[in-house]
Amino acid sequence: MELKDRQIFERNKLAFKFGGIIQGFELISTVLYRADRVGWVDTIFMVICQVLIGIFFVISYTSIGRKRAMGKYLMMGALMASYFIVMLGSVHVPYLWAFGPGLLMLVLLFADVKLTLITAAVLVGINVLYIPLFIKFSVEVAARINMVMTDAMFILLIAFMAIFYVRLNSRQNQESLEEIEGAAAMQEEHAKTIQSISANIAKKLEDANDAMEGLSTKVISTAESAEQISQSINLTADAIQTQTAMNSNITESLDNIAHQSRAMLNNADEVTENISDGNTLVEELRVKSDETSKINEETAEMTSQLQESAGTVKDIVGTILNISSQTNLLALNASIEAARAGEAGKGFAVVADEIRALSEHTKESAEEISATIDDLISKVNTASLNMQRSVDSSSQQGELIVETGDKFKVILEKVSDLTRRASDISENVDSCVDANAKVMDAISNLSASSQEVAASAESSIHVSQDCETDMETTKNILHEILEISRSSENN
Numbered sequence: 001m002e003l004k005d006r007q008i009f010e011r012n013k014l015a016f017k018f019g020g021i022i023q024g025f026e027l028i029s030t031v032l033y034r035a036d037r038v039g040w041v042d043t044i045f046m047v048i049c050q051v052l053i054g055i056f057f058v059i060s061y062t063s064i065g066r067k068r069a070m071g072k073y074l075m076m077g078a079l080m081a082s083y084f085i086v087m088l089g090s091v092h093v094p095y096l097w098a099f100g101p102g103l104l105m106l107v108l109l110f111a112d113v114k115l116t117l118i119t120a121a122v123l124v125g126i127n128v129l130y131i132p133l134f135i136k137f138s139v140e141v142a143a144r145i146n147m148v149m150t151d152a153m154f155i156l157l158i159a160f161m162a163i164f165y166v167r168l169n170s171r172q173n174q175e176s177l178e179e180i181e182g183a184a185a186m187q188e189e190h191a192k193t194i195q196s197i198s199a200n201i202a203k204k205l206e207d208a209n210d211a212m213e214g215l216s217t218k219v220i221s222t223a224e225s226a227e228q229i230s231q232s233i234n235l236t237a238d239a240i241q242t243q244t245a246m247n248s249n250i251t252e253s254l255d256n257i258a259h260q261s262r263a264m265l266n267n268a269d270e271v272t273e274n275i276s277d278g279n280t281l282v283e284e285l286r287v288k289s290d291e292t293s294k295i296n297e298e299t300a301e302m303t304s305q306l307q308e309s310a311g312t313v314k315d316i317v318g319t320i321l322n323i324s325s326q327t328n329l330l331a332l333n334a335s336i337e338a339a340r341a342g343e344a345g346k347g348f349a350v351v352a353d354e355i356r357a358l359s360e361h362t363k364e365s366a367e368e369i370s371a372t373i374d375d376l377i378s379k380v381n382t383a384s385l386n387m388q389r390s391v392d393s394s395s396q397q398g399e400l401i402v403e404t405g406d407k408f409k410v411i412l413e414k415v416s417d418l419t420r421r422a423s424d425i426s427e428n429v430d431s432c433v434d435a436n437a438k439v440m441d442a443i444s445n446l447s448a449s450s451q452e453v454a455a456s457a458e459s460s461i462h463v464s465q466d467c468e469t470d471m472e473t474t475k476n477i478l479h480e481i482l483e484i485s486r487s488s489e490n491n
Contacts, residue, residue, distance in 0.1 A: 016061040038137040041089035097151045104162045116166040121161035127152045293394040303384040326361040331356035
């Protein structure tokens with residue numbers, strides 16, 4: 001049931017109850033005041049009319065008046081007819097005019113200006129008509145004429161009050177209705193505005209949802225790139241550790257070479273001293289010849305060992321060059337992966353450049369070491385030849401004792417050259433040891449940096465995974481908001 005129909009039903013129901021009470025009191029008054037009734041209307045006629053009017057009143061409510069506006073006119077007509085019967089047959093009882101104000105209060109329930117005017121006019125007319133009937137038929141005209149006139153004036157005032165009230169109430173209701181309609185129109189405009197805003201928000205949410213999906217894809221890609229970079233850095237760290245182990249072997253070999261070079265230098269010094277003493281001890285040359293041969297054999301053996309150590313060092317340097325090339329290749333791959341990662345790979349690109357630079361430096365140092373070793377091998381070969389000559393000379397000492405003086409000079413020159421070369425070898429070996437120590441320090445720093453970068457890459461992977469989870473949660477929230485916005489837009 002709509003609001004208007006429900007209000008009509010409620011008003012008609014209340015009017016029926018109140019009107020029934022009024023009619024009941026009118027019927028009781030008719031019976032109670034039947035004594036001394038004057039005029040041409042008797043009590044039986046009044047009771048019959050009131051019963052018929054009451055039946056009509058009930059029928060009007062039950063068949064028409066419950067849900068239709070016409071019912072109020074029929075019910076008020078029946079009540080005014082009953083009031084007319086009461087006033088017409090109760091000339092000797094002027095107090096019964098008081099039912100009129102009750103009808104005026106009842107008509108206010110409908111808030112109908114037209115019905116109020118009709119009711120007020122009928123009730124005033126009945127009370128005005130009552131005056132001549134009272135004067136004609138009542139036996140107490142002189143005593144109660146003023147009361148009857150006052151009652152008529154009072155009903156007139158109540159009628160005017162009812163009319164004014166209904167008109168004021170109608171006007172105020174109309175104003176309220178217009179205000180409500182204006183508010184409804186404004187609310188409708190606001191609803192349209194809100195709907196438009198909701199549509200824009202929905203569109204923005206769709207764009208945000210799309211952007212969030214794209215961002216989630218990028219975060220996943222970044223995490224994958226970071227994982228690849230981490231794997232590359234781990235491989236680089238493994239290669240660095242391998243190179244560190246090889247450099248340790250190189251350092252040990254260089255230490256052995258330095259020790260042998262110092263021993264060879266000491267032997268050369270002893271040879272020089274022996275040759276110097278030989279100039280004055282030619283007579284004891286044969287005795288010392290065996291000792292010199294033995295010393296020369298030991299020197300030749302050390303020279304051979306030095307050749308072998310130099311060859312070992314050269315192989316190790318070649319290994320370092322290979323590792324440096326692999327490290328440079330790994331650094332290049334890391335730079336490529338960092339470039340693919342975009343902003344997230346800038347830090348890895350810097351580390352990769354540092355690794356590549358260190359690899360180039362290692363390569364240069366290894367090439368210098370290789371050149372030094374080649375020079376060392378050349379000098380050791382020369383020393384080996386010289387020592388071979390010394391051995392040959394020692395074997396021929398018995399036959400060439402006469403030429404010993406001249407040969408001593410040649411030997412002294414050769415041994416001096418050998419001493420100088422051995423000193424150069426010792427210095428070069430020391431330089432190689434220092435350079436290798438620096439390489440070891442750089443490799444250690446590079447290993448630490450690689451470990452830090454690997455840890456950072458792992459942390460970045462975890463952060464990317466957390467970001468991926470947060471992105472998924474945010475995307476779900478945006479999707480729920482979008483669904484809510486779409487639902488409100490459809491409603």
